[in-house]
Amino acid sequence: MILLQSLRDNTQDIVNALKKRNxxxxxxxxxxxxLDEKRRAVQTQLDTILAQNNTLSKExxxxxxxxxxxxxxxxxxxxxxxxxxxxxxxETLNSIKDQLQEALYQIPNVPHPSVPAGSSxxxxxxxxxxxxxxxxxxxxxxxxxLAKKYDIIDFELGVKITxxxxxxxKGKGARLQRALISxxxxxxxxxxxxxxxxxxxxxxxxxxxxxxxxxxxGQMYHITADDLYLIPTAExxxxxxxxxxxxxxxxxxIRYTGYTPCFRRxxxxxxxxxxxxxxxxxxxxxxxxxxxxxxxxxxALDAMVEHVKQILRELRLPYRILRLCGGxxxxxxxxxxxxxxxxxxxxxxxxxxxxxxFENYQANRLKLRFTDKNGKKVLAHTLNGSAxxxxxxxxxxxxxxxxxxxxxxxxxxxxxxxxxxxx
RNA sequence: AGAGAGGUGGCCGAGUGGUCGAAGGCGCACGCCUGGAAAGUGUGUAUACACCAAAAGUGUAUCGAGGGUUCGAAUCCCUUCCUCUCUGCCA
Numbered sequence: 001m002i003l004l005q006s007l008r009d010n011t012q013d014i015v016n017a018l019k020k021r022n023x024x025x026x027x028x029x030x031x032x033x034x035l036d037e038k039r040r041a042v043q044t045q046l047d048t049i050l051a052q053n054n055t056l057s058k059e060x061x062x063x064x065x066x067x068x069x070x071x072x073x074x075x076x077x078x079x080x081x082x083x084x085x086x087x088x089x090x091e092t093l094n095s096i097k098d099q100l101q102e103a104l105y106q107i108p109n110v111p112h113p114s115v116p117a118g119s120s121x122x123x124x125x126x127x128x129x130x131x132x133x134x135x136x137x138x139x140x141x142x143x144x145x146l147a148k149k150y151d152i153i154d155f156e157l158g159v160k161i162t163x164x165x166x167x168x169x170k171g172k173g174a175r176l177q178r179a180l181i182s183x184x185x186x187x188x189x190x191x192x193x194x195x196x197x198x199x200x201x202x203x204x205x206x207x208x209x210x211x212x213x214x215x216x217x218g219q220m221y222h223i224t225a226d227d228l229y230l231i232p233t234a235e236x237x238x239x240x241x242x243x244x245x246x247x248x249x250x251x252x253x254i255r256y257t258g259y260t261p262c263f264r265r266x267x268x269x270x271x272x273x274x275x276x277x278x279x280x281x282x283x284x285x286x287x288x289x290x291x292x293x294x295x296x297x298x299x300a301l302d303a304m305v306e307h308v309k310q311i312l313r314e315l316r317l318p319y320r321i322l323r324l325c326g327g328x329x330x331x332x333x334x335x336x337x338x339x340x341x342x343x344x345x346x347x348x349x350x351x352x353x354x355x356x357x358f359e360n361y362q363a364n365r366l367k368l369r370f371t372d373k374n375g376k377k378v379l380a381h382t383l384n385g386s387a388x389x390x391x392x393x394x395x396x397x398x399x400x401x402x403x404x405x406x407x408x409x410x411x412x413x414x415x416x417x418x419x420x421x422x423x
Numbered sequence: 424a425g426a427g428a429g430g431u432g433g434c435c436g437a438g439u440g441g442u443c444g445a446a447g448g449c450g451c452a453c454g455c456c457u458g459g460a461a462a463g464u465g466u467g468u469a470u471a472c473a474c475c476a477a478a479a480g481u482g483u484a485u486c487g488a489g490g491g492u493u494c495g496a497a498u499c500c501c502u503u504c505c506u507c508u509c510u511g512c513c514a
Contacts, residue, residue: 043473047483054483057495061441064494076494083494246433246470377470 020326118325131318144276165281179416193257198237230263234287277391297381345399355385
């Protein structure tokens with residue numbers, strides 16, 4: 001959530017910057033500032049009344065001790081009105097606070113100056129492109145057909161036991177999945193990220209911490225019996241490890257990587273582009289998460305981008321990097337780079353990683369702070385990215401590495417797979 | 424799931440209606456002591472919000488969370504969440 005203090009201090013700058021999201025934030029911001037002003041006025045009133053009441057109570061206590069019961073009782077009568085007033089004001093204050101909170105939740109993060117203007121994914125800016133697009137056999141086919149041909153992924157079986165979007169990986173397909181997970185984790189730990197295994201279900205507080213709640217309630221699977229949510233990404237449990245923490249400067253940088261399955265309801269997103277592995281309800285992902293000193297967060301973002309580049313180079317997949325435009329930028333992100341792999345067989349780009357700096361937007365909700373050199377408590381910056389999401393990487397490999405003899409396994413994965421070709 | 428115990432500051436732990444934001448200890452920071460260190464010793468050591476231009480300062484809230492009783496609640500009552508122990512179940 002956006003920092004109220006900076007909203008107060010830089011109102012106009014923030015409203016202007018949010019225009020990049022094609023959002024006229026002025027009314028939202030005005031509402032927040034109005035509520036904030038109201039809140040402070042009520043707070044001051046309430047504090048005064050409570051202070052009076054406290055003083056009286058102390059006096060009464062002392063009078064009783066001194067045996068002056070009569071005087072004490074006289075004072076007691078004075079407190080009646082104060083009590084009534086404080087109760088009313090307390091209720092008002094709570095209601096204003098709730099409204100303020102809700103109003104703040106509606107304001108998205110302020111885009112970084114480098115975020116291009118634009119309304120949809122067609123306005124995203126390609127900042128880097130690398131890797132040769134392979135020349136495939138004229139009979140090349142998309143991965144869902146390859147999956148069937150070599151019997152490595154069974155979508156129908158998934159439908160039978162669960163439903164659409166829950167594929168079953170078989171034989172070499174399953175082994176390739178496991179290989180990718182291990183390979184990604186190894187790359188990440190070698191780059192300094194600490195491997196971590198987290199629960200796949202989280203409570204409500206964690207959902208709020210990283211911003212999935214309340215905005216994206218409908219996107220998560222909710223276990224109502226125990227009021228827990230299946231994680232849509234490892235970002236949620238991993239980032240929440242640091243919720244309510246006050247760090248020290250030497251603790252930076254904090255770097256975590258974790259593999260988890262991810263569960264997404266993807267309500268309302270069906271269509272031609274969701275075939276096969278392109279969009280699933282359950283998929284595997286290896287995530288990287290960083291918590292940084294505000295001064296270093298953009299350096300960290302660049303490092304994360306470089307790191308993922310390295311992996312795609314090793315896998316020899318043609319990819320490009322996009323800087324998301326204001327219209328495509330996620331609600332809580334200040335700057336996001338998307339990685340896309342080109343699927344030659346589908347003749348389209350597939351998003352396989354999204355790396356974002358949330359600056360202090362997420363940390364504000366998480367109450368994730370550190371003590372700076374002057375002893376002040378300052379919000380940290382949080383970042384995360386996929387390194388990497390499995391299904392589309394798998395799709396890219398299957399499609400780009402297909403030959404008439406079978407699907408070749410990228411060299412770096414052979415030691416992890418134990419075979420060189422799927423045939 | 425059933426029965427019981429419990430949740431206090433960075434940690435341990437005292438506190439069963441009044442001056443308690445909370446004893447004591449540990450830890451941490453700074454100083455003294457020392458050739459240096461240890462030991463010893465002194466001081467300090469929560470967070471949020473409000474008032475104030477700001478600092479200083481003052482006020483308010485916070486003893487798992489929410490509500491109640493009371494002039495006054497860490498302490499009493501209710502609700503709820505969580506943890507631990509035993510029983511049950513079980514990879």
